[in-house]
Amino acid sequence: MRMRTDALLSVALLVATLIPVTAQPTTPPPADARTLLLDRFDEDFVPDGQRMTSPTVIVPAGEHTGGRLVTGGETPIEQSGEFIEGRFGQAFQFHGMTAMYYPVPGNIDVTAGAVEMWLRMGYEPVHPSQVESRYRNQLFLNIDPPGPARFIVYSTLVQFCVGVWDQQRQLVAYVGAPMPWHEGEWHHVEVRWGRRLELWLDGELRGSEDWAGLFGPMSVDLKQTQMFLGSRIHDSDIEAEFAVDELRILGPGGEQVPPYPLVTCPRIVTPPTLDGVLGDGEWDGAGEATGFVGLNDNRPVVDQTNVFVAHDERNLYVAFECTDPENRPLEGTFTDRDSAVYQEDAVDIFLQPGPDVYPYYQLVANCIGTRFDARAIEQNGRRAFDIEFDPEWTVATSRGEGRWVMETAIPWAELEGRSAPQPGERWRVNFCRDADAASRLSSWSWIAGNFHRPSNFGEMVFRGDDRAMRLSKLTGLRDGRPHARLDLTGLAFDPPVTVTATLVDAGAATVAEAHKDLIDAKSFTFEPPPITSGDYVLTLTAATAEETLSYQRLPFSVDKPFDIAVAGYPYEGRLWVTASIGGMPDLPEGSMVRARLVAGEREAGACEITQFDRGSGQGAIDITQVEPGQYEVQASVVGPDGEVLAQAAAGWEQFDRPVFWMSDAGMERTVPTPWTPVEAAADAIRVWGREYRGDGRIMPGQIVNQGQDLLAGPIELTATVGGAAIDLSALPAAIVEAADDRAVQEAALDGPVPMTLRATTEYDGMQRYDLTISPAGEATVDALALAIPVRREVARFILPSSGRFSKPVEVGDESWRSAFMPQVWLGNDDLGLAWFAESDRYWKPVDDDAMLEVVPEGDVVTLRANIIREPRTITEPITITFGLIATPVKQVPTGDPWYFRFGAVNNAYQLYDPQASAIYHTERLEYPAAGNIDPAQGTLEFWLSAGGMGGGGPRPIAGIYGDGGSMVLNWDLSQDRLWLTVPGPEGELQIGATDAGVPMEGYVHVAATWGERIALYCNGRLLDSADGPLPAAEQMAASPEKLRLVLGSAHGWRGWTWFDVDEVRVSGTVRYAGDGLAVPTEPFAPDEATLLLDHLDDRFRPDGEDAETRPEVMAAPGDHLGGLPSIGCEFVDGVFGSGLQVGVVGARPCREMLQEWGVDAYNLWSWLPKPQWDEVGWPLPLFTEPEGVDLPRMNAAFDEAGVRTSTYMGYMGIGAPTRWSRQFGYEWRREPVSSQPSEPPPGHSYLDCCGNARGYADYLAEGTRWLLEEQGFDGCYTDGNAHVYPCRNTHHGCGYYDDDGTLRPTYPVFGTREYLERMYRIIHEHGPDGFLVNHVSYNIFIPTMSFTDVYYTGEHEHYEDLLKCRVRWQGTQWGIWPILLGADSHTYEAMYYTYRHAAQDREPVAGLRRLRLPRGAVDPLLPRRGVGHRARGR
Amino acid sequence: MKVSLYLREGEGAFLVVGNLRAEVTECTVAVDMAQMGLGEDVRAWNALSERDLPLQDDRITVRLRPNSFVLARLERR
Structure with a gap:
């Protein structure tokens, strides 16, 4: 591969732009396969109330064969309009109270599609207030189902609009955009629907909204629906004064797809074991889907199924986990191939690879693994089944308590000789479940009639990498307590995936929604408040900006007439009671809900709820004076006559006021360093x-x-x-x-x-x-x-x-x-x-x-x-x-790679103890072993020297290690003893001798052979042997990935491994069989038996990670280039050319090393030790006293070493459930709610909070003071706290209602800024070494980040974008010192440092050395800088 | 593969050659030494391991492990 650097450098100059491209169509729309209706208006006539337009494409309804004009008001039909010169050919110009009706069935698909047309205004839309009222709006397209529901494409003269109204005539979906149009101009308009509602004007996307189909969750009978252009003659006085041309309606296709489910099928490296058992972790990398719905009944079934999908070059892998809460006996009797297994407990896989419906494949397996397979083809215009289609696909099943499992591998080649799908390829698929009763049939993508409806299949998108979503849990829908969980698979976080959950009711009102950017974690949960009787739709989407990874839209019903939810807002001083009476539609007028807050017999507060909107109402109970303790809210629906019609209850706890209650910590009007007064x-x-x-x-x-x-x-x-x-x-x-x-x-x-x-x-x-x-x-x-x-x-x-x-x-x-x-x-x-x-x-x-x-x-x-x-x-x-x-906001040396020199520390809790915190290294030269050694027979030989190093005890020199066995060569200098240890079923074999003859200076040849006997030679002499092969040879050979070939200590630090080695050779044969051998007199030469030969003649500086030897022969290099010497090894003179001294870096107290290398900052990731951390969950709740560690003593030890300390103290959220989440969760949380699972402890999750919540700000500010004053830290590290997340939680001051009454988000810049300023002030006024680290990846938001000494960034981001490096990662423009966390690959980190520091006007290599430092442990190769860090003092 | 170059004109240059692939890859990078003011007598070495890198006809060839990199230093002798 060749590259020219000048071409590469030009990458940095690429210009990105966000400007949308305008692409007004220049040709009339074609009548293609998606076209349901196309009216070009090219055949003219004089309107007479009888004649109709002649659409190019239409499904007529009886005699209704085209656009039929109808007038109303004072508009005579002959003045309803005329044909004029159009955008292409002719167009129709509307006048007056006129509408043009089209038949509906077959001419529009409400699930997905698009409508496009050219429009021209019939007058100059000047200031709206100066336009006659009859023209003030223009109604272009109307779709009216029975009842008040409407879909209208219209204009307010200044704004082009698309609106959907529900059966209560409430606007439930809307997109709009300005339309600075003038009289006589033709403009192209397109409205698209499917999973979103989109408005395109003149080829430009001008607005979009999450919305399903045309009417969302509303049920629409197309036979009773009207569709027309122009005036709403019977319920509006707006007159039509516009021209239309080239009206086209498209059905589903392209991006306009019906809301069928989508699953991603990732590519995996390790295929699952097909044994019918979902082994631990076996399917963790697969895409997963659930939410099976009944055949003919698009609602979740009780017997739920989870499906797992993955693929590699050879196979598609699918697993079904079929649950049966009732634990019914399974029906599985058919054993013959292609018998009627689908009449029993069985699962179906439908695969439609191409864009055409046929062929598609049906693969069925019953619960005992009997297969049925068929190929559906088109024959004489009808579907036919080729039962002779018998691909060789592997099936394994198992039964368990309340569940059964099927695993399968379907070779691509067996699907009529196909290859593995290309990345991005999309197949229509469905996964179905059979049973012996039709009422128990279910499928992933909803289907009515029978499973052979390809138009209703879902979609599977193949990827070339390991990224997919797993919808693993979807429960509680029928009980009105939904709970969903999605997880992202794979290594990468970038491009970021956003998960969205939306719960809407039958009136299309949003009941609850949540979303989460999967930046730091890969899981998402959705758990809205309880809901009552009614029909709902839950939509779960996981998508990047470019593509959807998972989509599921699930209608369901709840049968629960009345319920309440309670939420405490301590700073607001109120307990809000939300009462849902949606399940009681026939309540008499004047009914209300009474809620009482009680503890036993004592009433602590009460409220009445009399106003309800769509079945839901709220009331508040004053809790400012309520004593701490356990309470219950008892609520009753009370009729106008006082009769109690329904009851519900919910628990609530009033907590003590915490230490940070209404804290003013950090709110002093002082100017912290390094700023100066205004x-x-x-x-x-x-x-x-x-x-x-x-x-x-x-x-x-x-x-x-x-x-x-x-x-x-x-x-x-x-x-x-x-x-x-x-x-x-x-x-x-x-x-x-x-x-x-x-x-x-x-x-x-x-x-x-x-x-x-x-x-x-x-x-x-x-x-x-x-x-x-x-x-x-x-x-x-x-x-x-x-x-x-x-x-x-x-x-x-x-x-x-x-x-x-x-x-x-x-x-x-x-x-x-x-x-x-x-x-x-x-x-x-x-x-x-x-x-x-x-x-x-x-x-x-x-x-x-x-x-x-x-x-x-x-x-x-x-x-x-x-x-x-x-x-x-x-x-x-x-x-x-x-x-x-x-x-920049302040002065910092952003070009100085050592301004903050963070180091990793061994056992930081006990830094004060030199023994406990000592640093150790491995002592070895390790080669890739799989394929380079044969446990059945072979020879391992090399030249060995003591290199003048005496002392120490016995040490391993070389070893072959594998699954269940090993053979290790040991050396004891004091006895001049060399011997092999070989564990066997009857104990350990020891094969060797004292007086082996290894001199303190100079090299000797050493060889170990194994095959029919195990033998050890030194300097040409057989020292010892034992008959028989390596005892575990077969087991070792069966797991080649577990084989290791190590010269030195295989098991970490020993402290005295010193020896020199040269000419390492591994052979696949037993080279020496007698009592002696002729000592080689020249370097080994490769031959057919040579598996590995390393002359060790290529000198370099071992770095323990990337610097590998270059063997002359390495039969199976795998991912390696050679042997990897550990830090401490060095090249020395060998017997022929160079050899390698396998040496050790002595254990040294960590504190001493920190000083030696000039480390001057340290961040402790967890200020609670691991067992306690697991008990309380992450992020650690502030004010929790650590057990078993002495943080003040630890911090004092760091102080003595000249190292400033911080600790991970703040995530933009809190753990839940915890004391703080129970007390403040509702008040602090961001809305829409954002949370994600984070175990341990079991059931624990993050609950994302908002910087505008004053209580949360107090918690962080007072928590900062606690960490500094009580625990001895110098500073703090926050994780994402300088971001400004949109929030609609009105209880802490976020969100606002717009002119239409819609609650819209606000971005809490000032609230977030204020609490960071408080933390910064507390830290900097605590001591001169104070520092605040804010981790801010993917973003720079300077009004809040201003209060930052160090920003960690770049985590999980792709690093190829040099413009991003330049603008976001330099720090210079911002006045904040940056540290790049490194992406998911070491490579990127190196790139960053070279860019970031080598590009500065300074010695480049010095910057590079930083590479090693944050990666843990210590590196003796770093320059000995001495105690060069800053003078410190408190 | 990804290559970036940092130049101190007339003195030396720094190359980061990254292998973003999942397999061992050999990569040849052609560098116009004259245009960078480095002349004809240039030494190239791995800045971390200090191992000399083969440089012939203004081309450096390196073999890289998956997701690995070499930090190549170029300096006029």
Whole structure:
């Protein structure tokens, strides 16, 4: 393979862009196989109420053969419209109260499909308020099932919309986008449905939403459904004034697929053992699916089935685990191939490899392993079965208590000579379960009638790697307590997989949802609150940005009339009771739910719930004065006459107030190091390294950063009111507060719409702007926009952040546009400027990609936040908040690889004990053995020397180790004894002699042979022998992967292994048979019997990991290039050329080594010892006292060694169940809920929390103080806590309701920032060595990361993206010192360090040496730097 | 395979050759020494093991284990 570096270097210059490509179609749509309806409107006629259009493709309904015009109101039919020149050929122009109806059955598929058409407005859509009301909306396509439900494609003149209304006429799905269209322009519109609802305008995706089919969970009878273009004659006065051309409706296909399930089939290396038993770990790497539904009844069955799928080059592997909670006797009697096994307890595999339905294969096995197989083919236009199709597929089954198992391997070649599928190949498949009663038949993908319905098969996607999802648990659906678990298989985390669970009711209202980015962990659980009677749909999706790995949509029913859920919010002081009465639809008016909080006979509080929305209502009980203890909430549904109609109860515990309750830890108004106090002057606000220069303006006219001007012109914040534009940024500023930690300026605008702009600048350079608009009565703001012009040489890169992910983009000539994101940074390799905001509250419109823009023009790159683009009417004061922060935020030597020199430490808990914490190394030269040695017979020989090293006891020199046996050559210098030890059934054989003749100086030839006898020779003389083969030779040969060939100590450190070795040779034959041999006089030469020959003549520096010898012969190299010498070995003069001294690095106290190498920082991953950690679960609950370890003493020992310590103290969540989760879980958690299993202890999981929850902030701040003051640490390590996750938990201040009443997320920038600042302040004011490590992979979010001394990053990320290295991993632009954690491969880490440090203007190799340090233990090859670390002191 | 190069013009260069494959792979990297100002007399060695790497006609050939790498140092003699 050849590569030219100049080509490779150009990779770094690749420009990424997020700008969507506009691709308006240029040809009329074809009538292809997916087309259900195509009306080109090319055959014209005069509307008369009788004649219809002549669609190219349509399924007529009787005499209804095309588009039929109907008018209403005052519109006569002859004025309903006319045919005009269209986009292609002719089009139809609508006028007045007119609609064009099409037949529905066969012409649209509500499960998946698309509709596209060309539209032209019949008038200039000027300001909506100036358009006649009859034109104010335009209704393009209407699909009306019976009842109030609707699907409408329409326009509000400024916005193009797609809406779905449910049977209560509630809007349940919506996508929309601005449509700046003008009269006479043709525009292409396409709406797609399937697993999502998507709106495409002019070839560009403009909006999408999770939604199933056209109508979601609603049942639609197409025979009773109407579909029409134009006016809703009977329930609206909107007149149609538009033209339509080329109307086409597509059925399922492409990305528009019905919501059938999807499973990923990974490629595996080790095939499962086909014995009918799901062995431990055997199927762990497989894709897994469950959630079988009944034949004809699309609901989960009781007898659930789990299916496992995997493949390799030869086979498809499938396993079924068929549960039967009733433990019925299994029916399995047929034993003949192709007998009717499907009438018994059996499982079916349906495989449809191609895009065409035929052929597909049906493979059935009953519970005793009898096979039935058939090939379905098309014959004379009908399906036929080829029963002669008898592939050789292997089946094994087993029965157990309440379950039976089938395992199979299906060779690809047996499926009509196929090869293994290519990565990305998709097959339609289904997995079904037979039984002796039709009522017990079930399948993975729902099917009605019989299993032979390929259109209803699910889908299996093949991968070329080990990545798949496992839906392993799906329980509690019928009981109204759903519980689902998904796990990601494989090594990689990147690209990140997001798992989403959505539970909706029959009215399409979302009952619960959760999502999780699988970044650090690979499991996800979904456990919503209890639900009551009704129909529901649970959708589980696991997908990356590019592809879906798992999808399951499961309708189910719950029969439980009334239930309650209780949730305590201690800081809020309320216990919220959610009552579900959805299962009692006929409750008399005036009914309510009464809830009482009781402890025994004592009532501690009560509430009444009288308002219900879709069967659910909430009430709150004041718990601020409730004494700690166990309580029960007893709830009753009470009719208007006082009759109790139903009852339910739930337990709750009031806990003591914890030590961190309402803590003010870290909230002092001080300026922590290394920042300096804020300097507020009339002309500028100055902080470390930066100057926000306003010269009297409220917003900067210039930002001077590290002496450089950032801006190309003044920042402008422009509001347009009543047609007048006002530059708010230029309002005169008054300093209203000037303190060390912040300066506050204010500016005011009087007039009909008074506004104030308040600017708060904090010592780290963060500027917060609060714009408050306070209308007197009602006012309209027509526009509000922020423009930040940045100098081109500064704005080389854009780093937008979703709060959790940020992908850098290089600024080119094109504009970058985006929907709302909480951060957009513009900068270069050295500095930059970030804009940020917590939410798009009050922005209008939202969700399109014109909210944020970066526009390059000449020497200026302008960042625009287009806050209000459509007039917003304001009736009460509103505050719009955003912020700026110029970076770097502080001074750190980001180019210094030794600024923080973390080291791994052996037995850190006992660092103070030199013995307990001593560091040891292995002492060996090890070769790959499988294929390089034959346990049945052979010869191992080499030249041996004591190398002048005496002392020590007996030591192993060489050994062959395998499953059940070994042969080890030992040497005792004091007795000059050489002997072989061979364990056997009657004890250990010892074959050898004293006075072997090994000199202290010089080499002797040593050989061991095995075959019919075992013999040992030294210097040509037979020392000893024993008849018989190696006792365990057969067993050793049967497991070649367990064979080892080691020169030196096979079992770790001994402390005195010293010898020199040369010319190592392993042969597959017994070379020496007599009482002696002729001592070789020259290097060995390869021959046919040689399996391994290593002259050891290639000198290098062993590093214990990557540096291997280069044998002349190595019969089976496997993944290796040669033998691997451990650290401590070195090349010496040999008998011929070089030899290798197998040596040892002496055990040394860890503390001494830390000092020697200049390690000056250490992070303790668990401040609780392992047994205790397992008991409490991860992340460790703060304030749990460690048992059996003395952390203050440990930390003092580190202190003496000059090493600063931190500990892993914060994950962006808490363990559950724990004391803290039970008390604060609801109040702290992020919503949608995000949790993942994390055992031990059994049942333990993470519960992700939100930085805006004040109690959680207090917990972390006070916990920081506890770790420092009580346990002696210098600092803390947090894991993901500087990310800003979207959250909708209103109980702690997140989320907001938009104009439509929809709860939308906010990004808790300021809450997260505040608690990190508190931690930082506590740490830095505790002592001069304090440091806060924030682990932030996949992201840089600078307003929160500002309070970070060291950021760990890059974990699980792909490392090929040099732009990412440059923008996110250098640290220079951010003022924070980076450490790259390394991806899942050592290789990437090396790349990083070379990039990160070798690229600096310094000695490259010094940077490289860092490679070894974080990887554990110690490396004697590192430069002896002496105690070069910083002076410390407390 | 992935190769990156870091150059101190006229003095030396640093090559990271990574094998991202699942099998042992031999890779030849062609480097234009003259363009990098290193001239004709260049020494190449493994920076970790300090083992000389074969350099012929401005080409370095290395054999790499799966998911392994070599850190190659180039320096004008």
